[in-house]
Amino acid sequence: MLQISNRGQQMPASPIRKLVPYAEAAKKNGVKVYHLNIGQPDIETPPSILDAVRKADIPVLEYSHSAGNESYRKKLVSYYKSVGINVTPDQIIVTTGGSEAIMFGFFCCLNPGDEVIIPEPFYANYNGFAVEAGVKVVPITASIESGFALPPISEFEKVITPNTKAIIVCSPNNPTGYLYGREEMEALKTICLKHNLYLFSDEAYREFTYSGEFVSAMHLDGMEENVVLMDTISKRYSACGARLGAFVTKNKAVYDAAMKFAQARLSPPGLAQIMGEAAVDLPPSYFDSPKAEYIARRDLLVKRLNEMPGVFCPNPGGAFYAMAKLPIDDSDKFCQWLLESFSHNSQTVMLAPATGFYGTPGLGKNEVRLAYVLNLNDLSNAMDCLEKALEQYPGRVETTRRELAMSNKQ
Amino acid sequence: MLQISNRGQQMPASPIRKLVPYAEAAKKNGVKVYHLNIGQPDIETPPSILDAVRKADIPVLEYSHSAGNESYRKKLVSYYKSVGINVTPDQIIVTTGGSEAIMFGFFCCLNPGDEVIIPEPFYANYNGFAVEAGVKVVPITASIESGFALPPISEFEKVITPNTKAIIVCSPNNPTGYLYGREEMEALKTICLKHNLYLFSDEAYREFTYSGEFVSAMHLDGMEENVVLMDTISKRYSACGARLGAFVTKNKAVYDAAMKFAQARLSPPGLAQIMGEAAVDLPPSYFDSPKAEYIARRDLLVKRLNEMPGVFCPNPGGAFYAMAKLPIDDSDKFCQWLLESFSHNSQTVMLAPATGFYGTPGLGKNEVRLAYVLNLNDLSNAMDCLEKALEQYPGRVETTRRELAMSNKQ
Secondary structure, eight states, rough: OOOHHHHHHSOOOOTTTTHHHHHHHHTTTEEEEOSSSOOOOSSSSHHHHHHHHHHHOOSSSSOOTTTTOHHHHHHHHHHHHHHTTTGGGEEEEESSSHHHHHHHHHHOOTTOOOEEEEESSOOHHHHHHHHHHTTTEEEOOGGGGGGOOOOOHHHHHHHHOOTTTEEEEEOOOOTTTOOHHHHHHHHHHHHHHTOOEEEEEEOOTTOBBBBSSOOOOGGGGOOTTEEEEESSTTTTTOGGGGGEEEEEEEHHHHHHHHHHHHHHTTTOOOOHHHHHHHHHTOOGGGGGHHHHHHHHHHHHHHHHHHHTTTOOOOOOOBBBBEEEOOSSSSSSHHHHHHHHTTOBTTTTOEEEEEGGGGTTTTTTTTTTHHHHOHHHHHHHHHHHHHHHHHOOOBBBOOOOOOHHHTTTTO | OOOOOOOHHHHHHOOTTHHHHHHHHHTTOOEEEEEEEOOOOOSSSOHHHHHHHHHHOSSSSOOTTOOOHHHHHHHHHHHHHHOOOOOOGGEEEEEEEHHHHHHHHHHHHTTOOOOEEEEEEEEEHHHHHHHHHOOOOOEEOGGGGGGGGGOOHHHHHHHOOOOOOEEEESSOOOTOOOOOOHHHHHHHHHHHHTTOEEEEEEOOTTOOSSOOOOOOGGGTOOTTTEEEEEEEEEETTTTTGOOOOOEESHHHHHHHHHHHHHHTTTTOOOOOOOOHHHTTOGGGGHHHHHHHHHHHHHHHHHHHHHHHHTOOOOOOBBEEEEEOOOEBHHHHHHHHHHTTTTOTEEEEEEEEEEGGGGTTTTTTTEEEEOOOOOOOHHHHHHHHHHHHHHHHHBBOOOOOHHHHHHOOOO
């Protein structure tokens, strides 16, 4: 009997997509489903960047340079300069989405058995790349009560072992929306320099910062050897399907190793690189409108959530996600119930159970992630559904006064 | 001091691309370089498939299904049917190039320490994916004298151990151009069934079969659980830069495992899927012209090579590669010398040293791979260069009569 690999068995199923069959069944039954479960923005992809592809003269769609077209890397240099990041074209490898940049980081910097510390809740697919690379994820818990601020250095120190090789940070954060402040980024620097760790910085949501200053890991002086920036145009230009990202580092040994991985897969997607190049020419004002839209959505979502009895949602500083604590027994059951057994005016809402974003078993059972990727009207309807659902859900658990006080709700 | 990973150190540099700096220097010195070193066809990408992208209405370029758009997978089913392969849409995962399909196979089917047997010379990047997955490549040697026919079953039996989990076959072959016949494919089936092995079948060059019948691993009855097909549109439609491939298997456990890897990286490139879908609608006659062109090129190349004193080139049955045995001391030195120290009428030729295609150290030192991806006129000029170069090369080694007789040149 042929066996699949251990990795194939251990590989986690996507916590975001596993409810999809229930959503499809609900739709077949005539129920409208508001998708707040996945970070697929509804913002229009800038027509000019698609036009660049339409207008391109492509007699032969050839392999590009394995690091990506030089012309695109030069453009990226100017883009990064505009956000205070000074790099050269030969410090950038254009990747197939941010996903491949994360994978290159795991494979180039970590050995099987090595450990990577990630503040939880975290982007669930880090688990998948860790399984691929045979790396152990060591979570340290950020609490919803503190709005998911970086846990204190002492928490990192507690879990650092000789096998610890890297920390992953994502700011603004997916799934929490939390924006790490300068002090927190400096704390990460201190830990990394003290313990000789890589800092993998996932900055997919850089442009969507609503309160406070965005601090890139690349802004940290003295961290040139430690920082690997993992980037993508997916959210920046609402171009998730392009699959175009970047692996950026000033550490030459890491860069050279990543180039060998890049050569093995030949080149990143060609048409997407034309889009990416055109995107750098968008005026800086391009971001004003999506940003204003996301702020309005966030404000509506957070207000509505916190008005619901027993619900607490800290105000996210960036990205387009919010985590909410709900008065429920089990977020996996609740999210499935929303699709399988509930509707309000023939509508329901699809959420992501938070359990998939925690590395520590048992955490996130009364939390969900909401992606505010729908317009204000749909979002409002989705909140109506959630409000009604929480009233009807058989697994509702009354929050004690003490818990409510702890969640600092005012 | 931060260290890169063992994998990062062991990862081989691309044997095809490592000579690039020498080619760039030659061009700067005004020398025209004929690139026979890389499988980048000069055949026009069908304009209709690029037009499909141009005409597509894309308000938001969203993530596709992790397995690829269902509409594209349905189209692929009809394409596969046209080449005698019967599969369903849920046996196909659309991948980022054939590269990702190979990677999924390694990660889903093989554990670190497992062994995969590959007839050598073989596509060099299999080594890279093996390092990524921690898998050991076990080569068995196909000889240029036999035209690179499949080594006898007894050679496989000699190297099979309890750790052997798969065989990789590529037909028509890169780098040899060899087309495996039905008997050879049946021999592979016998070995795989007897020893419970996966058969990874890389069929990137399926359409370019010049003599004899193309036999897919998917045509082998009783091998449904064993076969993983790794496919790509790169060569089929001269669309290497699209980065679009397919992972196809009837083994449900393998498929389900691969889907988890596919979900971790979210989706394959979106614009390329539009191209791929349009490509299935090209008339079957589309292949007539590129095929006729490749045959003419092959005929010219093989004739010219075999006319050169001391050179032997078996006639390839497919793909667009040929391997030639040259009267030289060291193919790496020779290929570098061609770029660094030689020119003929201000022209030279870039070849791929065969050493990078062998797993056994020391083999391929007097062989090169030539990709016939240039038009007949350029190809003829390139052969003029090679002929002159072999006369002038200081490391020329006279082939003995016995060797020439063995190479069965007639």
